[in-house]
Amino acid sequence: MAEFKVRFDSHPEPIAVPAGTLLVEAARLAGIEIQQPCGGQGRCGRCAVRVESGPVRRRSVLRLSKADIEAGYALACQTVVEGDAAIVVPPPEAIQRRLTTDQMAPEAAIPEGYAASDAQPVRRIALRLTAPSMGDQTDDWARLCTAFRRETGIERLDATLNQIRELGALLRSCDWHVALTFDTSPAEGARLIRLQPADRAAEAPLCGIAIDIGTTTVTVWLVDLLTGRVIRQASEYNQQIARGEDVISRIIYASKGDGANELRALVVGTINGLIEALCKRTRTAADDIVKATVTGNTTMMHLLLGIPAESIRLEPFVTAINHVPRLSASDVGIAIHPSGIVDALPGVASYVGADITAGVLASELRSSESLTLFIDVGTNGEIVLGSSEWLVTCACSAGPAFEGAGVVHGMRADKGAIEEVWIDGRSYEPTYRVIGNVAARGICGSGLISLVAEMFLTGLLDKGGHIDQTLGTSRVREGPRGVEYVVAWAAGTERGEDIAITRVDVDNLLRAKAAIYAGFNVLADSVGVPLETVEQVLIGGSFGKYINVEKAVQIGLLPDMPWEHFHFLGNTSVRGAYLALIDRAAREQVETIASAMTYIELSADNSFYEAFTSALFLPHTDLSRFPSVEAAMV
């Protein structure tokens, strides 16, 4: 097969590749990492490069304008080499890393009335064994088990071969006075985690971690298991982001070549980096962390554990496993004590994962007498409706519009993002607030919600989401992607380009909000209660931190009800993991929640499509559902 030379601007030597090689592959050979948030499907356009010379074939130009192509742009994930070529890689948008370690969020409070001595399933006990003698030649392991049984009343203690290998030397090194750390679970009994000399253990910390693996952000809480106190917390973007921004892209990436191992290494690397940072800042030894309770959506859990996730994506959307048995840290690769327990919380379905069961736990929905709606809007929207007696749940494929993807000037809620917009009803001139008070770089989810709400209330948008071109403002214009409304003129932006929202962007946002609102409807219908009877709305997830409820109601994303019915709970997923880590009753309750939840598959539900279609309007086809919005429009 013919071989061609590809030269990259940032690399001194041309790379020899066979005909038909993708530009991303050639770049990788040159050691150049091109980001592929969509997983190499040609959907996101983030891997665009400029072909300076040489014949290439573009398999797909979906995300490129005619002008782009004329300027030589090509999607590296979709373009194959057909001769010697010279390529310019534009500087990638570096993902800004945020570490939120220094402030203690209110969700990290110890539950009222909590007593670790009763509730903590991990225990460390000191055992003073009788030393063996010619009159008592009991083997080391039986000697330990007998003392353990006497002290705890627990019949059986499980240990690994490696732990048995280390037993004899340890017992003798501490003169048979040993501290034994073990975990208990109702399903699986007691499991040995660690043996230490008792005198050293007496002063040593006993820690655990709660891990929430978000598609975008990974959060770790370091917890003192002796008191239940959160010592410190840290968050970091999930390093998998560079291989796909949403779960579907990641699943596709994982299914190709060594993708699954790569994604696994990336998330394990993220987690271990956070653990290392937490240990360093708190002077904790990683070996003193003996348990990790993990939550995350179903795809994140599968990818972490190296379990193929492909079936999650394909009809009938089935997971490999929802209830994972207890694993050891060395099996999973998490850098705590190697025999530490990894307890993956149970999920319910492909798109309602452990993050939601943990979230429901943290929300205390189950101890509420009122009819409650629990929402976690992230890359997907998961919704739970229920009370102490029953729970129904569904997942809305809202898409990542609220995270800024699928919107031309969309971005994550980072520095430079427009996070709130106000529009003057006569001049149609906007004012806005930018995160970090810098020049604007794009619009994040909360900014988009408030922008659409303002445009609707000022008449810039009609019920159907069409931009009114007859209002005589220069902010509405025909742009390269159709009609658009300019939020920020080039002079006030970081890149010196106008920031605008297009008709297509509005459509994407309407579809996302309609999917979520339709989910509310289907859940309520499925149990035969009117949506209006919901007494409280609990909002979890990072999205809930930034959202403006009034605006969200105005676009028809959230149901119209008095403000005091809404509660923002922050990261309920990590708090659920924390509660399951520190409290055996809470751990059992997650299990009950997972089993009790009735999952409704929206894609198999005709009523969902009806509800979705009705919700594609601003705020809704049936305006009577949104009395406060109707009032504001008058």
Added chain:
Amino acid sequence: MAEFKVRFDSHPEPIAVPAGTLLVEAARLAGIEIQQPCGGQGRCGRCAVRVESGPVRRRSVLRLSKADIEAGYALACQTVVEGDAAIVVPPPEAIQRRLTTDQMAPEAAIPEGYAASDAQPVRRIALRLTAPSMGDQTDDWARLCTAFRRETGIERLDATLNQIRELGALLRSCDWHVALTFDTSPAEGARLIRLQPADRAAEAPLCGIAIDIGTTTVTVWLVDLLTGRVIRQASEYNQQIARGEDVISRIIYASKGDGANELRALVVGTINGLIEALCKRTRTAADDIVKATVTGNTTMMHLLLGIPAESIRLEPFVTAINHVPRLSASDVGIAIHPSGIVDALPGVASYVGADITAGVLASELRSSESLTLFIDVGTNGEIVLGSSEWLVTCACSAGPAFEGAGVVHGMRADKGAIEEVWIDGRSYEPTYRVIGNVAARGICGSGLISLVAEMFLTGLLDKGGHIDQTLGTSRVREGPRGVEYVVAWAAGTERGEDIAITRVDVDNLLRAKAAIYAGFNVLADSVGVPLETVEQVLIGGSFGKYINVEKAVQIGLLPDMPWEHFHFLGNTSVRGAYLALIDRAAREQVETIASAMTYIELSADNSFYEAFTSALFLPHTDLSRFPSVEAAMV
């Protein structure tokens, strides 16, 4: 530090080593393997080399005669280099390998009335799962577990993370019609071994192996788990032999440097070589072997599992573990199906291991109403006295004299070994039988027993084991090692050297037999029954295959009782493993046997020393204990 050059006759280049290097280490650097059966303690003399030139320092010359030293001999394990030297390594005695695979021993018979369908703890069941659909999105693992529970009534099935990883692809590859192989144990529940497409499994074999790890010989039986039939068996010297002939030497070897890993690799290599040979000969796929039941003495079990064995050797002689939990083949390194179960049978004490509990099981001692003595004489002598109601046991440090070690012309029961001797009472001329009908090379254990018995009955030996030098035969002479009796003149031997037994050899044999006989006494005394009331003697171990009971009684090794009381059971250890492999009731019985056995530590028992001293005579101080011998002497 000074560096010296050591030249070996078989190696082209001199080796540079620092001063103080042991000759064995220098040899190893030259790629020359010098056998050290005693583990490098200078006890066996097998590593003797000849120093042609150069200064060396001999730390120990225990096993060298004055003549040897004058001829330049040195023990490579005890001699350090102190200048440039030239060394001649005598050709090592190659260990002859025997493979006993072609004849089916009687002990391999299926127990009467055995029905695998009831008794076999491993099961393979076919499950036809309902394929998932939009109406049934149960996860793969729960789907499998539910079908499993319905079919078997067993609540919980344990699986490893790796098995869960492979689950989804497998279920889909066989259209949800799957064969599930699992093991059950009362203590640990059901454990998943293997999933296969059901159609392929229907025809596939389902095999297990019983493994007996002897200090000298490893035996493996390949068993059809569907019927309980022994398909084939194979034995091979334990490759650890080159690192020490007895358990003590091996423990010492294991405690130095990387010795434990080396010994582990050697025995795993031996086992895997046997499995490979069995698979090849029977056209069995290793993956179709799903369980290994393992027995062996306590040291062998520890070394196999990589558990430090040092405490076995040191007072108070305690093991790390007697009851090992079920392990997986990949953990242990045994080359069957990687998720296959490794079931190590329980031992009782440092010197009464799983080989003895398995032996007692195989001997059916527990179902006997009679007072029974069970003996397994190998490198050590383990004895069990009991009946269906109680069991006492002890281990006699008989040493390896009966395996030919510690005796100048001693050797194992290999080709060239004198295995039986008869002496003419008037001429004192011997006749003998040699294994393989070849020129004699040495004397094996059974040969030594018959030789000593004949010498005693003909008056060549007195009660105290002294050789009578007054009988006027040229066969009795003063040799380089003291008084000796020549069994074979040089002309009739393989090496052209006289084969003789010395006074020291006789002493070693007397000590070995006295230790065992004293063990009988202590056991009988400990439960207050006279030894004479024993109704049957069951002899296990390979030693039992060759022993001549009459001769063994004559030297006072076995108690004097009618011949019909003796039963030879062959390798009871491997048969016990086989029974535990095929029958869950037998497996539970081994557990009961291990728990029921009262272990008596002889080294802490004063009555043992008295009994031992009394038994150091031929046949015994108290001749009335040996009426048949008394009669033969008249």
